[in-house]
Amino acid sequence: MSQNSTDMPSLKLRRVGIDTYKENVAYLHRDCPVYRSEGFQALSKIEIHKVANGNPVIAVLNVVDDESITALDQLGLSEQVYRQLDVPDGTEVFISHATPPTSLKSVHRKISGERLAYKEYLDIVSDIVNSRYSKIEIAAFLVGCSETGMEREEVLNLTRAMVDTGERIDWGGHQVSDKHCIGGIPGNRTTMIVVPIVAAHGMLMPKTSSRAITSPAGTADTMEVLAFVEHSQENLREILTKERAFIAWGGTANLAPADDMLISVERPLSMDSIGQMVASILSKKIAAGATHLLIDIPVGPTAKIRNSSDGLKLRKVFEYVGDKMGLHTEVILTDGSQPIGNGVGPVLETIDIMKVLENDPAASLELREKALQLAGRIIEFDFDVRGGQGYIIARDILESGRALEKMNAIIDAQGRNPNPLTLGILRHDVVAMESGIIKGIDNLKIASIARLAGAPMDKGAGVYIHKKIGDTVSQGMVLLSIYAEFNADFNFAIALAEKESSFTLESHE
Amino acid sequence: MSQNSTDMPSLKLRRVGIDTYKENVAYLHRDCPVYRSEGFQALSKIEIHKVANGNPVIAVLNVVDDESITALDQLGLSEQVYRQLDVPDGTEVFISHATPPTSLKSVHRKISGERLAYKEYLDIVSDIVNSRYSKIEIAAFLVGCSETGMEREEVLNLTRAMVDTGERIDWGGHQVSDKHCIGGIPGNRTTMIVVPIVAAHGMLMPKTSSRAITSPAGTADTMEVLAFVEHSQENLREILTKERAFIAWGGTANLAPADDMLISVERPLSMDSIGQMVASILSKKIAAGATHLLIDIPVGPTAKIRNSSDGLKLRKVFEYVGDKMGLHTEVILTDGSQPIGNGVGPVLETIDIMKVLENDPAASLELREKALQLAGRIIEFDFDVRGGQGYIIARDILESGRALEKMNAIIDAQGRNPNPLTLGILRHDVVAMESGIIKGIDNLKIASIARLAGAPMDKGAGVYIHKKIGDTVSQGMVLLSIYAEFNADFNFAIALAEKESSFTLESHE
Known part of the structure; x- marks a missing residue:
C-alpha cells in the first residue's frame, strides 16, 4: 500500500474469477492496512479509481481471509467490475469510500409514496446502468415502484429514462x-x-x-x-x-440496458x-x-x-x-x-x-x-x-x-441447423386416473414438468399434451407424454407429474 | 460428481475464505456438470444438504471461473454458510434448487399494502433468521414495511416475532x-x-x-x-x-437474531x-x-x-x-x-x-x-x-x-484496562473565521470529522468541542480541536473540518 500525493490509498488490482452477475463486488483482505485504517466494512460500497480522484467505478466490498484469493496489498475484482475498469492485473488503483448515489434520495421519496418526475427517473436509471446501485438498492427501487406506487405518467417517465440511457437501432426510417x-x-x-x-x-x-x-x-x-x-x-x-x-x-444488451439490471433483481424477487x-x-x-x-x-x-x-x-x-x-x-x-x-x-x-x-x-x-x-x-x-x-x-x-x-x-x-430434430429418447405417458371432461389445465405445472424434463437446455425434452379443455377422456387414456434425454431429469419430471395432476377433470353426470 | 440413490447431485465441500457478511453465498464452477445440467444460474438460490434430502442450508449462487477458488467437483462456501453447515472441508454434500420461502408471499402482500398478522411476521422472521432470505428479499421486506406501510399493531407483531425467534435471558425474576x-x-x-x-x-x-x-x-x-x-x-x-x-x-447475537440481519440491509440502504x-x-x-x-x-x-x-x-x-x-x-x-x-x-x-x-x-x-x-x-x-x-x-x-x-x-x-488513557498525538485547532454568537452545531458533521480522525478504531482520536450553542466567540478563537494518531486520518479530518464549518454563527448586532 502506498499513499499518493492526494492521500488516496492505492492497491494492486487483482482479477478474481468470480462472476457476481450484475453486481459489482470487490474483495479486500481482512488484514489489508487500507481495510483497517479506512474503516471499510463488509457490504460497504467503495469507489475504485484508475488514477487518483479519477472517474470511479463503484463496488460492494466482500472481506477475504485467504491471501490466495486477494493478498494484503491487492484489491480483488469480480469479473463484472474487472471488465468495467478495463486495466490489466497488477495495475495500481486507488480506492475511497463511496458516497451513496444522490438519486437514492429520489428512491426514498418514491418509497414514502411520492411521484417522481422524468429527471428523477433518468438519474436513478443512469446510476443503475453505471453500476452505482447495489442489488439491495435496486430492490428498494423496485419495491418502491410496485403495484401501489406508480402512476401511468411515471411509467412513461421510467420508460423514457430507460430508452434514453441506452443505444437505439435505426432501421433507416422504415416502418418496422x-x-x-x-x-x-x-x-x-x-x-x-x-x-x-x-x-x-x-x-x-x-x-x-x-x-x-x-x-x-x-x-x-x-x-x-x-x-x-x-x-x-x-x-x-x-x-x-x-x-x-x-x-x-x-x-x-445495449438497448435499454437498465432493463437487464432491473430484471436481475425482479426475477429472484418474483416481482x-x-x-x-x-x-x-x-x-x-x-x-x-x-x-x-x-x-x-x-x-x-x-x-x-x-x-x-x-x-x-x-x-x-x-x-x-x-x-x-x-x-x-x-x-x-x-x-x-x-x-x-x-x-x-x-x-x-x-x-x-x-x-x-x-x-x-x-x-x-x-x-x-x-x-x-x-x-x-x-x-x-x-x-x-x-x-x-x-x-x-x-x-x-x-x-x-x-x-x-x-x-x-x-x-x-x-444458416440451417444441420442436426435433425430429435425428441428425447426417454418417454413416459401420464394417464387419466378417472373418466370425465377436462375443465382446466395448469400452465404453471405444465411448464414446471417440461423444465424438470430438461427443456430448454435439452432441446428434445419437454411435454406433449394430448388432451385439451373440453375433451372427454376415459380412465387410462394418455393425457400427456414426458420426453427427456437424461434419467435424472426424467425421474424428476415424472415424480412431479404423478404427484399432482396438471388437469382438472369433471366426472360425467 | 456422483448421483446418489435419490438422484440429488453431490459435490465436495470447499471452504472459500470470503466473508459475505450476513448473506450465504455458495460458489460453483461454470464448467461444473451440476451447474450445467441442473440449469442453475448466478444469483439463483440453492439448498445444500449434509445428507441427501436432509435439512437444507440455503445460499445464493456465484459462478466461478477459477479452479483454484472452486474446482469442477466442488461446492465453495463463504465463511457464513461454512459455519452454518458445520462439516469439514471435502465432505460430500448434496445440492438442489431452493424453492422460494413460502413467507415471501406475505412480503408480497405487505408490499401491495396489506396488514400482516403475528403468524405471518413469525414466518418471515424465522426464515430470515434461518438465512432463507437473500439480501434483496430482506430489502423487499424492509421497504414494504417502511413509513407508509406499518400499523402499530404490526410493529407489535414484528417485535414479538423477533423476540420469539431467539433466546431470552432470564435474570431470575428480578426487576431489571x-x-x-x-x-x-x-x-x-x-x-x-x-x-x-x-x-x-x-x-x-x-x-x-x-x-x-x-x-x-x-x-x-x-x-x-x-x-x-x-x-x-x-x-x-x-x-x-x-x-x-x-x-x-x-x-x-442470539437475542432477537433477526435484528442483526435486518440492520445489515437497513444500514447500506440508509433506511x-x-x-x-x-x-x-x-x-x-x-x-x-x-x-x-x-x-x-x-x-x-x-x-x-x-x-x-x-x-x-x-x-x-x-x-x-x-x-x-x-x-x-x-x-x-x-x-x-x-x-x-x-x-x-x-x-x-x-x-x-x-x-x-x-x-x-x-x-x-x-x-x-x-x-x-x-x-x-x-x-x-x-x-x-x-x-x-x-x-x-x-x-x-x-x-x-x-x-x-x-x-x-x-x-x-x-478487569481494569492496564493501559493509560492517551489522546492522539496529532492535534489541530479549528478557529472561528469571524466573531459572533453560536446558533447551531451540526451533529452529523462533528461525527464525520471524529470518524475521519480515526475514532472509534483509534481510541485516542476524535474531536474536542470548545464552544457550544449560545457562546460568544471572537474571530480566531478555537472552536474545536481534532485529535488523531495517524497522519492520513488527521489530514482527512482537517480537510473536512476546514471545508465546511460545523458551527453556525450569527454576527453581533
Missing part, C-alpha cells in the same frame, strides 16, 4: 413491426408463424427474441432447432434487407408489477427500432393475468405509454386458460409450428388460429390494408404455402 | 432496568454515568452495549478505555450479583423507519431480560428526529408496543440540538465522564445534568421512590462520591 407476448403460456410459440406471414406480405419484421429464463422454451431456443440464431448486427441487417425478417437471439412490465417491454422495443407493436396478453386462471379486468388495466398503460413514446401500440387479450398447441419444449414446439406452416391436417388448430389472428392484426399496420382484412390476407399467405417458403428462406439466410 | 438512546448525538455517553448511579441505589442494571457502527464511538468502545468489555454470560452474571451492574459488549426502529430496540431489550426501560429520543435539526411532532409519534409507538409486550417503557424527548459534553471519541468521552463522576468543577454541566435526569427517571422505576424524587436521589449519589466508587468497583470487577 414487432410483436410481444407478456408470457406465461407454455407452447405459445406463434412468433415463428407470424413472422414469415408478415414478411411474406412485404412488411419489415426484425425479430430479436430471448432465450427462456424461467419458462421451458423461449422463441430463440425454439428457432435454434431450425437455424443459427446468434448473428452480428451487420449480418442481421443483410438478412433483413434480403428477407424482410429474421428471428434471432439477443444483441440487445412483476404492471409499471415495471410495461416499461421493460416498451423500452426494449423502442430501442430496437420498432414503430408498430402488437402486444398479446393471455388471460386465464393460471396465466400471468388472471382476469380481464386486470388485463384491461394493463392494456391501458401499454397504450398510454406507447402513444406518448411515438410507438403505435395495439394490445389484444387472448385466451390464456391452457397451453397453446400440444408441444412444450424446443423440438416439440418446432414440430407443432412446422405442421401449421406445412398446412398439415394434423396441425394444432389453436396454434394456427392464434397465429393467424396476430399476423392479421400486424398486417393491418399496413396503411393499404382495410380494417378487418388482415386475417384473410394472413390466411391466404399461409394456405398458399408462401409462409412456409418465406420461413425456409429465413432459415437458409440465418 | 435498562436505558436506550436512539442515537445520532455525538458525545452523548450518559450510560457510563447512569449505570453506576442506578446500581449504587441498589437496582439491577446489566448493560450490554454496542460498538460504534456509523458513529465515532459506542458505549462499548468508550467503556473499553477503562475496562475489559468482552465477557462470557457466566462472568456477567457473577459481576451482576456482586455489583448489581456491568457495562459490557455484545453477547447479544430507518419508525416501525423497524421500535421493533429492533424493543426486541433486543426484551430478549436481554429487561423489565423496565427508559428511552431517550434526542430532538434537533441535525438529530435523527428533527421535530417534537415526529418525536411524539415515535414515543407513542414505543409505549404501545412496550406495554403490550409487558415491558414497562418510559420515553423522554431530550435536547438534540448539539453534541452533549465536549469530547467525541472513546478517550475524549471517557475524560468527560470521569470528570462528572469525580465531581470535577471543570466537568461538562450538560453531560452531568442529562445523566442525572435519566438516572432519576430510572430510579423512579423503584416502587419505593416517590414520583419526582429520583433526580434528587441520583444527585445525592453522584455528589457523595458513591457513583464514582461504584464505577470503580464495576471497572475492577470487569
